[in-house]
Amino acid sequence: KKPVSITLRIIEAPLKSPFQTHLETVTKREVIVVEARNADGLVGYGEAVPFSSPWYTEETLQTVFHLLEDFLIPLTFQQEWKHPSELPYVWSGIRRNRMAKSALEQAIWDLYAKQQDVYIGKLFGGERTEVAAGVVIATSSVDEALRQIEEFEQDGYQRYKVKISPRNDITLLSTIRAAYPTLPLMADANSAYSLNDIKHLQKLDQFMLQMIEQPLGHDDIVEHSFLQKQLKTPICLDESICSFHDAKSALLLGSGKILNIKMARVGGWTEAVNIHHLCVEASIPVWCGGMIEFGISRAHNIALASLSGFTIPGDLSSSSKYWEQDIIEPELQVVNGKITVPKSAGIGFTVRQAYVESITTYKQLYVN
Ligand code: OSB
Numbered sequence: 623k624k625p626v627s628i629t630l631r632i633i634e635a636p637l638k639s640p641f642q643t644h645l646e647t648v649t650k651r652e653v654i655v656v657e658a659r660n661a662d663g664l665v666g667y668g669e670a671v672p673f674s675s676p677w678y679t680e681e682t683l684q685t686v687f688h689l690l691e692d693f694l695i696p697l698t699f700q701q702e703w704k705h706p707s708e709l710p711y712v713w714s715g716i717r718r719n720r721m722a723k724s725a726l727e728q729a730i731w732d733l734y735a736k737q738q739d740v741y742i743g744k745l746f747g748g749e750r751t752e753v754a755a756g757v758v759i760a761t762s763s764v765d766e767a768l769r770q771i772e773e774f775e776q777d778g779y780q781r782y783k784v785k786i787s788p789r790n791d792i793t794l795l796s797t798i799r800a801a802y803p804t805l806p807l808m809a810d811a812n813s814a815y816s817l818n819d820i821k822h823l824q825k826l827d828q829f830m831l832q833m834i835e836q837p838l839g840h841d842d843i844v845e846h847s848f849l850q851k852q853l854k855t856p857i858c859l860d861e862s863i864c865s866f867h868d869a870k871s872a873l874l875l876g877s878g879k880i881l882n883i884k885m886a887r888v889g890g891w892t893e894a895v896n897i898h899h900l901c902v903e904a905s906i907p908v909w910c911g912g913m914i915e916f917g918i919s920r921a922h923n924i925a926l927a928s929l930s931g932f933t934i935p936g937d938l939s940s941s942s943k944y945w946e947q948d949i950i951e952p953e954l955q956v957v958n959g960k961i962t963v964p965k966s967a968g969i970g971f972t973v974r975q976a977y978v979e980s981i982t983t984y985k986q987l988y989v990n
C-alpha cells in the first residue's frame with residue numbers, strides 16, 4: 623500500500639502575463655511535482671506551490687524541497703502507517719512547513735484513490751458534479767483590468783477578484799463599478815492596510831464588494847476581529863489561516879464572515895477538510911483559494927471544492943488563463959462559469975508526462 627518510490631521534480635514555465643500585487647510581480651512560475659509510485663506502477667501526483675521567494679508565505683521552493691527530501695519522505699518511508707489519514711501523525715514532529723506536507727499528502731491520497739479506483743473528492747464526501755469558477759485580475763492598470771473583465775465575462779465567471787492597496791483601491795473599484803454596477807466583485811488586499819486605515823477602508827463599503835480578503839497583517843487574527851465590527855463589507859481571511867486551530871480562533875473572535883481555504887497553505891487534505899467541516903458547522907461560507915498553480919494542484923482544489931460547504935466561487939479558472947499549455951489533460955475549461963468535476967480515479971485528470979519532462983529543471987528519485 624505504501625509508495626515504493628517518490629520522485630520530486632522542479633518544473634518551470636512562464637506565465638502568459640505578469641501577475642501583479644502590491645507585494646510582488648510574478649512572471650514565471652516554478653513548482654515541485656511529487657510523484658508517489660506503488661509496487662503495481664500506479665502513480666499519485668501532488669504539487670508543491672510555494673513561490674521562489676518568501677513574499678506570500680515563509681516557504682520557498684528551496685525550503686520545500688529540503689523538507690521533502692530530508693524529513694518528510696524519509697519519515698514516510700520509515701514510519702509504520704496503513705492509511706493516508708495517518709500521515710499528519712507520521713509528520714507531527716515537523717513544525718509548520720505546510721506547503722511541503724500538502725504536496726506529499728496530495729500525492730499519497732491520489733495514489734490511494736487510484737488503488738481504490740475512486741475519485742479523490744469522493745473520499746472526503748465531495749458530491750458536486752461541477753464547481754463555480756472565479757477569476758483573479760492582478761494588474762496595476764485600470765484599463766487592463768477592465769479589458770480582462772470583459773474578456774472573462776465571455777466565459778461567465780461567477781466572481782471577479784481584484785488586487786488592491788491604498789494606492790489603487792478607490793480608482794480601480796470606482797471605475798469597475800461605474801462600468802459594471804452589479805458584477806460579483808471582491809477585493810484582495812494581501813495585507814496592504816493597517817488599523818490606522820479604518821476610515822479609508824470604510825470608504826470601500828460603498829462598492830458593494832462581496833468581501834475584502836486579508837486587509838490587515840498576514841499573521842493577524844485579533845485586529846481583523848476589531849476591523850470587522852467597523853466594516854459593512856465582510857472580511858475573508860486568507861494568509862492568517864494556516865491551520866484548523868487558526869480557523870477556530872478566527873471563528874471564535876469573529877475575525878471575518880467568510881473563509882478562503884487553500885489546501886497548500888493549511889498543510890494538505892486532512893487539515894483543509896477539517897476546516898471545511900468546522901465552517902459548515904458554524905455556518906461560515908468557504909471558497910477555494912488559488913496559488914497561480916499548474917493543473918495537478920488545481921485538480922486537487924477542484925476535488926476539494928466539490929465538498930458542500932464550498933458555496934462561493936473559488937480562484938478556479940481555465941488552464942489558459944496562466945498557461946500556454948497545462949500539465950494535465952483535459953485542460954481546465956470554464957464554461958458558463960463552471961468547471962466540470964471529473965469522475966475517474968484519483969485526481970481525475972491525466973498528467974502530460976512528456977510535457978512535464980520537457981519543463982523539468984531538476985529531478986530526484988527516492989526509493990524506499
Ligand atoms: O492572495 O489569494 C492570494 C495567488 C498567489 C498568491 C496569493 C494569492 C493568489 C491569488 C490566486 O490571488 C490567483 C489564482 O490562483 O488564480
Ligand code: MG
Binds near residue numbers: 810
Ligand atoms: Mg489572497
